[in-house]
Amino acid sequence: MAYVAILRGERFAFADLRELLAKANEAKSGDQLAGIAATSERQRAAAKFALADLPLSEILAKPLLDPDLDDVTRRIFSSHQNSPFQPIRSQTVGQFREWLLEDPTDQAALEKVRWGITPTMAAAVAKLMSNKELIYVARKIRIVTRCRNTIGEEGVFAVRAQPNHPTDDLPAILLGALEGLAYGCGDAVIGINPAAESIEAVSTILRGLDRLIETLQVPTQACCLAHFTTQIAAMERGAPVDLLFQSIAGTQKANASFGVELDRLTAAAEKVREHHRRRDVHWVGEQFLYFETGQGSALSAEAHHGIDQLTLEAQAYGLARTYNPFLINSVVGFIGPEYLADERQITRAGLEDHFMGKLLGLPMGVDVCYTNHAEADANSTDNLLILLASAGCNYVMGVPASDDVMLNYQSTSYHDAALVRSLLQLKPAPEFAQWLESRGLFQHGKLALNDRLPALTDSLSRMITG
Known part of the structure; x- marks a missing residue:
């Protein structure tokens, strides 16, 4: 037609x-x-x-990929619920946009229809919205998740501490993490991208981060962002796993390029669930999965099937929500200028991703970033960072000095996150905020770098050398 x-x-x-x-x-x-x-x-x-x-009903009736041939589409459509779709069934995409923008359409109204909205509907309406409209609607939606702490509540702006190292040097990683903690960062997760995809390297990082968290009694979670099978292998050898990480995409073929089969991912998640039940750790919730996505990932794998990258990004979110993750983020400028060429495209994509993920019920974070050959700079990340914080983004990245020396790209720094919290009167996760106050790193909700920091450094030094 x-x-x-x-x-x-x-x-x-x-x-x-x-x-x-x-x-x-x-x-x-x-x-x-x-x-x-x-x-x-x-x-x-x-x-x-x-x-x-x-009409939205026509989008529902015409999946872009055959569910019998694409397991992502099949999982999305098997999770669709007819009852929540009924209030919006008669709407066109344009009418759906108008309804989203109305003042009476609040968090409660959006929750009622959430599982009736398909990813393609979310993508379609995003294409009709201006940047300020993407911010306005996303700001209405709070998605709260819980693992070893709670993120996503009103007024909370969390940060993933990301002190990667090009040789996986554990003392350097831990010192970088400590710097993040001193700036109030790391409440979303202390997450390390390993330079070496080996069970030994992943195990070392996981054990080191766990010792850091336990020694300093930090109410946060750790993650080593290796392939999920490597993390499971490390866990089976005794390494502690707080969050199970995996990059995902919007088509079966694209996921296959990541080495991801959904049945194996589901089985791995169940193993981590059992692992959590056996650990002597205080969990405030039962969410333990961490996903990353990014516009262009399916195209880069020659697995886009003629579908645009925004729509396929929504497909990835539709898949992710069926797993009920603790964290998910778009690495919006990481894949490169072949997919998002410059500041304007990166900014637009970041706001689209955040909006679509929130609309579909995900705890959206964004890695506000760019590669060194893109037409963007530090002011570009400043702009998008403030826009996303205004939109109610759950978390962003905290990279030492904003320069990831292992992945060789530019992101947001610990300093950036601290400034945005101060500017917009936002705060860390509640359990984490209490810990910061108890350590003297925050005073009355404000960052206070003072003479308490050496005590933390001494504790960490003893842990490393001991």
Whole structure:
């Protein structure tokens, strides 16, 4: 079925839903690389007009991929609930946008329809919204999750401490983590990307982070962001696993490129659940999965099936929510300028990702980042960081001096997160905030770097040398 729009006397036709969604997307270098982007602003505008008139019920009836051939689509549609869909069933995408923007459409109203919204619906409405509208609607939604602490509550802006090291040097990693703690960062997770994908390296990092957390009695969780099978192997050799991490994408073929089979991932999650039940740790909740995504990942794996990268990112979120994760974040500028070319595209994608994830019920974080060959700089990350904090983003990254020396990209620093908290009167996770006060690192809710820091450093030094 073709979709048609008449714009100032010019007729535009779109062969199917895939083409309509792709042409309605804001300019992205990845879609241009795939040969599916709008070729003019007039064509893009016409696609948006046609998309606005599309009934949500038609989107539900026309999956972009065959559920019998794509396990991501199959899992998404098996989780769809008809009852929550009924209040919005008669709406078009344009009417859905208007409803989202209405003041009476609050957190409670959005929760009632959440499991009736498919990822493609979330992607479609995102394409019709301005940046400020993406911020406004996302700001209405709070997604609270719990593991060893609680993140996502109103006024809470958490930070993942990310002190990666190019040789996985454990003392250097722990000192970098300590610096993050001193700035009030690390409440989302202390998460390390290992330089070596080995069971030994992952085990060493997990044990070291666990000793840090236990020695200083920090109410947070640790994670080593290796492949999930490596983490499970380390766990089976006695390493403690707080969060099980995996990168995921929006198609079965793209996940296969990551070495991910959903049945194996589900089985691994159950092993971690049992592992948590056996550990002598105070858990405040039972969420323990951590996912990362990013626009362009399916295209980079030649697994996009002619679908635009925004829509496939929504597919990844639809998959993620079926696992009820503690954390998920888009690494919005990490894949490179081939997919998001510059500050404008990275900013737009970050706001889209955050909005779609929140709409689908996910505890969205964003790695506000760019690679060194993108048309972006530190001011670019400053801008998006403040926009996302204003939108109610659950967490961002804290990288020492904002320069990840292992992954070779630029992100946000501990200092950046501390400034944004002060600027917008935001605070760390509640259990973590209490710990900061007890250690003298915060005073009356404010960062206070003082003479208590050497005591923490001494404790850490004894732990490393002991």
